[in-house]
Amino acid sequence: MQKRIHILAMGGTIAGSAGDSAATTGYQAGAVGVADLLAAVPQIQQVAEVTGEQLAAIDSKDITAGLQLKLVARVRELLLDSSVDGVVITHGTDTLEESAYLLNLVHFADKPVVLTGAMRPATALSADGPLNLLDTVRVAASDSARDRGVLVVLNNEIHSARLVTKLSTMAVETFQSPNGGALGAVNDGQVVFYHSPDSCHLSNALSVSEQLTKRDSLPYVPVLYGHSDDDGRLVRMVMEQGAKGIVYAGMGNGSIPERVEKELAAAVQAGLIVIRASSSAAGMVTKAEASYEQAGFIASGLLNPRKARLLLQVVLACGKDAAVLRKFLA
Numbered sequence: 625m626q627k628r629i630h631i632l633a634m635g636g637t638i639a640g641s642a643g644d645s646a647a648t649t650g651y652q653a654g655a656v657g658v659a660d661l662l663a664a665v666p667q668i669q670q671v672a673e674v675t676g677e678q679l680a681a682i683d684s685k686d687i688t689a690g691l692q693l694k695l696v697a698r699v700r701e702l703l704l705d706s707s708v709d710g711v712v713i714t715h716g717t718d719t720l721e722e723s724a725y726l727l728n729l730v731h732f733a734d735k736p737v738v739l740t741g742a743m744r745p746a747t748a749l750s751a752d753g754p755l756n757l758l759d760t761v762r763v764a765a766s767d768s769a770r771d772r773g774v775l776v777v778l779n780n781e782i783h784s785a786r787l788v789t790k791l792s793t794m795a796v797e798t799f800q801s802p803n804g805g806a807l808g809a810v811n812d813g814q815v816v817f818y819h820s821p822d823s824c825h826l827s828n829a830l831s832v833s834e835q836l837t838k839r840d841s842l843p844y845v846p847v848l849y850g851h852s853d854d855d856g857r858l859v860r861m862v863m864e865q866g867a868k869g870i871v872y873a874g875m876g877n878g879s880i881p882e883r884v885e886k887e888l889a890a891a892v893q894a895g896l897i898v899i900r901a902s903s904s905a906a907g908m909v910t911k912a913e914a915s916y917e918q919a920g921f922i923a924s925g926l927l928n929p930r931k932a933r934l935l936l937q938v939v940l941a942c943g944k945d946a947a948v949l950r951k952f953l954a
């Protein structure tokens with residue numbers, strides 16, 4: 625019997641439409657509906673029994689926490705629905721890694737949830753969306769994808785939601801996992817896994833996902849991007865604006881200029897949770913300086929700043945404290 629795969633369409637370049645087939649910029653993201661996306665790849669019907677649903681039709685740079693939570697809620701329903709074997713999400717690439725990471729945090733089933741997108745609009749010469757979609761359905765329908773958490777498939781590669789990131793502004797091979805590499809590939813239609821991801825779901829993912837379905841926003845947690853001559857004034861400003869936590873994207877191994885460190889330490893004293901992440905594209909953020917530990921900052925480990933932000937938002941939304949976060953990131 626064919627696997628039953630449900631597609632949630634969110635918009636993005638994969639559903640982008642441009643007047644000129646040679647154009648790969650200046651198009652309207654999210655203009656092509658899910659029925660047309662599927663119609664462009666009739667081969668999908670040989671792989672699985674596929675149904676589609678339009679959840680949004682946006683350029684993913686505009687995604688809000690409200691919409692991310694709607695996605696979490698709908699995926700939760702599908703994971704609990706015994707008539708669905710796997711979920712595919714078509715999503716703009718700009719924030720794809722964020723939605724994928726959020727879904728992975730609260731993933732509680734062995735069913736595959738697989739996200740894809742495209743770097744060239746549907747109307748472009750050599751559009752990458754159709755094959756990405758076909759490969760993604762192949763992965764979602766594959767028994768070998770079960771129990772591997774939320775996955776991201778583009779350019780014939782399979783990545784974990786936790787480690788994947790968009791590295792290049794325009795290349796079709798933009799999605800990479802600099803810390804660990806791809807989990808697998810789709811070679812000429814054949815799904816192959818090289819290794820399994822560390823799951824890194826929240827231990828109580830089923831109940832956390834339920835709590836999230838009752839919300840339409842998440843606590844305010846900005847990412848502050850470190851740079852030379854940073855004097856820390858932005859820390860004070862975001863605190864005045866009601867930040868509940870801060871992710872500081874420091875240099876290298878999460879290094880923080882002394883003046884900023886003082887402000888962030890004051891933020892911890894005032895009750896905020898502060899995560900040290902890095903603006904570097906690869907590598908892990910470790911505890912590093914003793915003063916960072918004394919101040920109570922939490923190292924982001926392998927999480928990039930945007931993923932660390934989502935984790936902190938979910939932890940805060942569930943009323944959990946720094947100790948829980950520290951343990952999760954250890």
Ligand code: ASP
Nearest residue numbers: 636637683684716717718
């Ligand atoms: N701006 C687009 C989006 O994220 C880019 C893409 O999908 O490739 O929706």
